[in-house]
Amino acid sequence: MDTKPDSSSDNNHYWHPIASSTDLTPRHVFHGQLLGRELAVWRADDGNVNVWENRCLHRGVRLSIGVNDGRELVCQYHGWRYANRTAGCTYIPAHPADSPARTICNNRYPVTEQYGLIWSAESALPATHNSASVPDIDPGFLNGSITAPVADGDLNTATIRALNTEREIDAGRLLVLRPIPVNATIDIVSTVLQSYGYIHPLSNTPVHCAVEARDTYRHTTQVTPLTANDCIASNANPPAELIQLHFIIQPVDSARSVIRGFMSGSSTIEHPTTWLQLHNAALSQLRIVAEQQMQAIIPPAAWEVSITPVSESLAKMPGISNAAATTQRVVVRAITDTAKDIKSVEMAAITGDLATWQPGSHIDVLLANGLTRQYSLTNGPGQTDHYNIGVKLEAESSGGSSFIHHSLKPGDVLTVSPPRNNFSLRRDAVKTLLIAGGIGITPLLSMAKALFHSDLPFELHYFVADNSHVAFKSCLDEFGKAANIVTGLDPTETNSRLQQLLAHYENAHHVYLCGPGPMLDSAKAIAEAHSWPDESVHFEYFKNATEVSQDKPFSVALARTGITLQVPAGETLLSVLRNNAVALPSSCEQGACGTCIVDVIDGTPLHQDVYLSNAEKKRGNCMMTCVSRALSDSLTLDI
Amino acid sequence: MITLYDYELSGNCYKIRLLLSMLEIEYSKHTVEFYPAADHKSEWFKAINPLGTLPVLVDRSHEPQNAGQRRPLQQKTEKPHNEQTADLNPIDGLTLKDSAAILVYLATRYDKTASWYPSSDPAKIAQITEWLAFADGITASASQARLAEGFFYNVDADACRARAHQLFRILDEHLWFAEHRKQRWLVAGDLPTIADLACFPYIILSEEGSISRQDYPAIRRWTDRVKRIPGFIVMPGVFPIGPELSS
Amino acid sequence: MLRVQIASTMAMTETTCKDPVIHNHWHAIAAIEDTGSHVHHTRLLGEDLTYQASTARDTSDSTGDHEFAVSRTAAPDKLLPVHCAYGYIWTCLGTPAQPLFTLPEYAESDRNNVCACSVGVRVSAPRAVENFLDMGHFPYVHTGILGEQPHTEVREYDVEITEDSNEVIATRCRFYQPQAAAGANEGMLVEYVYRVPHPYCSILYKSCPDDESRMDVIALFVQPVDEINIRAHALVSVIDATSAPLAIRMFQQTIFGQDKPILENQLPKKLPLDPRAETPIRADKSAVFYRRWLSRQGISYGVIPAAA
Numbered sequence A: 001m002d003t004k005p006d007s008s009s010d011n012n013h014y015w016h017p018i019a020s021s022t023d024l025t026p027r028h029v030f031h032g033q034l035l036g037r038e039l040a041v042w043r044a045d046d047g048n049v050n051v052w053e054n055r056c057l058h059r060g061v062r063l064s065i066g067v068n069d070g071r072e073l074v075c076q077y078h079g080w081r082y083a084n085r086t087a088g089c090t091y092i093p094a095h096p097a098d099s100p101a102r103t104i105c106n107n108r109y110p111v112t113e114q115y116g117l118i119w120s121a122e123s124a125l126p127a128t129h130n131s132a133s134v135p136d137i138d139p140g141f142l143n144g145s146i147t148a149p150v151a152d153g154d155l156n157t158a159t160i161r162a163l164n165t166e167r168e169i170d171a172g173r174l175l176v177l178r179p180i181p182v183n184a185t186i187d188i189v190s191t192v193l194q195s196y197g198y199i200h201p202l203s204n205t206p207v208h209c210a211v212e213a214r215d216t217y218r219h220t221t222q223v224t225p226l227t228a229n230d231c232i233a234s235n236a237n238p239p240a241e242l243i244q245l246h247f248i249i250q251p252v253d254s255a256r257s258v259i260r261g262f263m264s265g266s267s268t269i270e271h272p273t274t275w276l277q278l279h280n281a282a283l284s285q286l287r288i289v290a291e292q293q294m295q296a297i298i299p300p301a302a303w304e305v306s307i308t309p310v311s312e313s314l315a316k317m318p319g320i321s322n323a324a325a326t327t328q329r330v331v332v333r334a335i336t337d338t339a340k341d342i343k344s345v346e347m348a349a350i351t352g353d354l355a356t357w358q359p360g361s362h363i364d365v366l367l368a369n370g371l372t373r374q375y376s377l378t379n380g381p382g383q384t385d386h387y388n389i390g391v392k393l394e395a396e397s398s399g400g401s402s403f404i405h406h407s408l409k410p411g412d413v414l415t416v417s418p419p420r421n422n423f424s425l426r427r428d429a430v431k432t433l434l435i436a437g438g439i440g441i442t443p444l445l446s447m448a449k450a451l452f453h454s455d456l457p458f459e460l461h462y463f464v465a466d467n468s469h470v471a472f473k474s475c476l477d478e479f480g481k482a483a484n485i486v487t488g489l490d491p492t493e494t495n496s497r498l499q500q501l502l503a504h505y506e507n508a509h510h511v512y513l514c515g516p517g518p519m520l521d522s523a524k525a526i527a528e529a530h531s532w533p534d535e536s537v538h539f540e541y542f543k544n545a546t547e548v549s550q551d552k553p554f555s556v557a558l559a560r561t562g563i564t565l566q567v568p569a570g571e572t573l574l575s576v577l578r579n580n581a582v583a584l585p586s587s588c589e590q591g592a593c594g595t596c597i598v599d600v601i602d603g604t605p606l607h608q609d610v611y612l613s614n615a616e617k618k619r620g621n622c623m624m625t626c627v628s629r630a631l632s633d634s635l636t637l638d639i
Numbered sequence B: 001m002i003t004l005y006d007y008e009l010s011g012n013c014y015k016i017r018l019l020l021s022m023l024e025i026e027y028s029k030h031t032v033e034f035y036p037a038a039d040h041k042s043e044w045f046k047a048i049n050p051l052g053t054l055p056v057l058v059d060r061s062h063e064p065q066n067a068g069q070r071r072p073l074q075q076k077t078e079k080p081h082n083e084q085t086a087d088l089n090p091i092d093g094l095t096l097k098d099s100a101a102i103l104v105y106l107a108t109r110y111d112k113t114a115s116w117y118p119s120s121d122p123a124k125i126a127q128i129t130e131w132l133a134f135a136d137g138i139t140a141s142a143s144q145a146r147l148a149e150g151f152f153y154n155v156d157a158d159a160c161r162a163r164a165h166q167l168f169r170i171l172d173e174h175l176w177f178a179e180h181r182k183q184r185w186l187v188a189g190d191l192p193t194i195a196d197l198a199c200f201p202y203i204i205l206s207e208e209g210s211i212s213r214q215d216y217p218a219i220r221r222w223t224d225r226v227k228r229i230p231g232f233i234v235m236p237g238v239f240p241i242g243p244e245l246s247s
Numbered sequence C: 001m002l003r004v005q006i007a008s009t010m011a012m013t014e015t016t017c018k019d020p021v022i023h024n025h026w027h028a029i030a031a032i033e034d035t036g037s038h039v040h041h042t043r044l045l046g047e048d049l050t051y052q053a054s055t056a057r058d059t060s061d062s063t064g065d066h067e068f069a070v071s072r073t074a075a076p077d078k079l080l081p082v083h084c085a086y087g088y089i090w091t092c093l094g095t096p097a098q099p100l101f102t103l104p105e106y107a108e109s110d111r112n113n114v115c116a117c118s119v120g121v122r123v124s125a126p127r128a129v130e131n132f133l134d135m136g137h138f139p140y141v142h143t144g145i146l147g148e149q150p151h152t153e154v155r156e157y158d159v160e161i162t163e164d165s166n167e168v169i170a171t172r173c174r175f176y177q178p179q180a181a182a183g184a185n186e187g188m189l190v191e192y193v194y195r196v197p198h199p200y201c202s203i204l205y206k207s208c209p210d211d212e213s214r215m216d217v218i219a220l221f222v223q224p225v226d227e228i229n230i231r232a233h234a235l236v237s238v239i240d241a242t243s244a245p246l247a248i249r250m251f252q253q254t255i256f257g258q259d260k261p262i263l264e265n266q267l268p269k270k271l272p273l274d275p276r277a278e279t280p281i282r283a284d285k286s287a288v289f290y291r292r293w294l295s296r297q298g299i300s301y302g303v304i305p306a307a308a
Ligand SMILES: N[C@@H](CCC(=O)N[C@@H](CS)C(=O)NCC(=O)O)C(=O)O
Pocket: B010, B011, B012, B013, B034, B040, B052, B053, B054, B055, B097, B098, B099, B100, B136, B139
């Protein structure tokens, strides 16, 4: 076949095998190819199989030479990290302070695991792909799967479990054959396979398979599963058994194919090695014939594959991107008490996948009672099948935490924003200090998990009233000595402990602070006193405790829009902008999250946020439109 | 004191550097510029190795009369010498001129666990020897194709590639069935042997000779396992790997 | 959709170069010191060439440039233009449209000029140049030498295209390096300047460990064997009194040897000039300028031109 099978038809979700399940050993990246397109195929530690285009989005380097760290795939060229499942980029080492734009996401392909094989399809994964659609090979032919086991050390627990379950079922008696790559067109391979035969290992009689070629895939008649029935005469020794063989030819490229197969029958279980060797030898023989036939024809040109262009915005050297995107509905999977008055809430996608996040990210949760609340994700790297948040019951809660604590139950549906990150974790620190107070542990937990998994040096200091307030204890235990829980200190004692922790600044050390306002304020002051440079001190307030004044009116000139607006007392700059159709993204609207930032060209802002650092406030070239106002009579903004 | 006559981009020298690193043996390197200077064909080097090939290893802590007797590594007889005189008279010690011979020697002499070359197990050392010969076949094919592409050697690169693919098919099949028997290394056993190290370099460098390993998934998994042997080091052309999944 | 052949098995149909800019440029083909008076063979822009040191020197030629005879293997009697510069033999398959770029440092008397290596790489010439301009890969590809984790940050730098000489120039480039040169033995923030004076050549200047007022020079001269195969020639010109030429050559061979497998694993092999084919970040500013500069000159050889 010289031309690539036409995939322009609307149903281009037909499945092809691309690997054996046992090819995907833990922390390995399998180099696959389907219809000319190269694939990087890897199994994460949680068992999830990722089938991605074999090109790093950055500079096109093959991801099959990258590192599977169990949670993420790391490119060898510049160390970009891509998350399990979402394929979103989570870290760009050249710019350690930035969160990668959410749209930096690798091309993924559909995947399903069945009959001991990994299956994929040609079209890139649509956003709402449902991987439950199983290839229809031969319904009723097989019920289970016994794969050829590999060395113990190479099996992860997920696979072992799958194997055991399958053994218990013990119905299909399925043996996955060693795949045979053949340098020949799929037509030639398909033809030679018609004459498949072997000597039965037990009866020693030649078996000529009655090969029945069936065209399951309407679009690519060349991709032909072949079924062979091997009936031994009833007087044979051992007694009769029906052996079914099933071959599927994987169209690798125009002149390259892989014969994949599996067989069933009782003796396959009793003598797996014998059967595997037998078919391996027979197929290898057949390969010689196919490759000889290939010599006689002019080899077709390799199939062309298309490269999906990256989005327009990415092509222009993106920096930090927090552009608002559409919200998503999630289902509450579990709610657990993790400490006194703190619940841990796990949410999963209803359809498709969740968005990519990085340590420090938070989501807006739109609660059924109409409130929106922001919560940091506590997930560790690669945990991309759910969002996990920690919610503290606030005494003077206007209903957010109280709703979650008292009304929310597993199975409930919530609407959440895509994760945003105003608290990015640099991973180029020589050492990272994480200092949490109370529920401020949540973003730092996600950071600690990432640092711990990558073996980067860090210390986590977690200040709580007493042991009953320690949330996520079992996660903390995993960090061993790196995690230090500090209980029962009064504000003075807390201060002197912070003095100790922050006493010595060294080059390329970074500290991340999250906790109640007063604790953060004093930690920031102490850090400054000990000469920590602004860019080494990172913090996230839960909320803005500053008394925000709105009494002074001012005027604002919009340099790019070319209009001037009046901001009266009692109204925020953000709302005036909105009322005049100037769209600005916003989130917390209390000066804590940094979403509504704008650049200031002229005038002196009156900063009332807790997002900007002191140095940034002094520079006065940007401001938070939700709470900040003007000291001068007017401001000129770069919008 | 051990001296390795070494060229950084040579896979045959890399075999030795790997074992020296895995056995934590101290040594000094003497660089011989294989390309473009072809110093391995120079007079001074041919005085050390008349074959004019790399690597060469000189062990000056070797005492011929006690060859069978192991001596602790620390007791090396440190003789003051400069490299120039060492070049002129390297025979003052044991000089080995073939990567396989060097691997056998180092493993037998310095591996206290006797796992890299279990010399008391006849079947195993015979199997290892088979693989050492196989490795020479890889050198003659995959390595030659690499020299043709990277260093413009005038050889029939297509023929070398075809030969290398034949060998890789055999190896992939061997390793696939080894995995099926829960074996991880070329020679059955719990631990790797010098067979793995002898075969690894020119397999992992094969793509520099346009020999793709895409069709050899079992070989690709085995190269991952070799990279995770404690003491593994890279060379230019070899990518590092992440940690194993701890159980 | 960009339809691109990215398969490595791609048949090489295109043989000769139809790109007039590249066709009429000078290209390095071999180090002078490696070239003897016997016949040597190489390939340039898809054509086989023969070259050798001239035995009987034509004394009527006073330029001194014709110490080497280069010709197409298919037309041995028609000598091609030859220029000897910076330790290498340069030739041109067409008519040189402009003189070879200048590299004045090469002539400074206290410099150690070393032709460090010539290595074959299966990649297009522009991909190799772009890699040369890239600091972000140092900690990952040249680990322990030109970079080291966790020091991965690429600080802001400046790039411009000079009016007079039409070169891409990147300045104020800084990167943390554990062992910046053969003679260095501790980590430091190294300052770089990059020049791209030729579509297939780039020169870097880096702070010199021995003399703060001077800069070491490393030049990459890429010989386009064809669109997706190159020979990478390196010239190292250092003010380094201690490092022997052997150490300098081995250092450079190690660096090139580390880049080679990365370049050979880039898909597609030709450099895509469509900005949306790949994802640049701020650290790639010099590459972004380089791609635009190639586009503007209408270069088509070794690149995938942006759709008009
Ligand atoms: N059998 C020898 C072969 C070594 C060999 O081929 N070395 C290469 C360098 S990697 C060499 O020196 N080749 C030069 C030649 O064969 O002339 C060994 O394994 O040590």
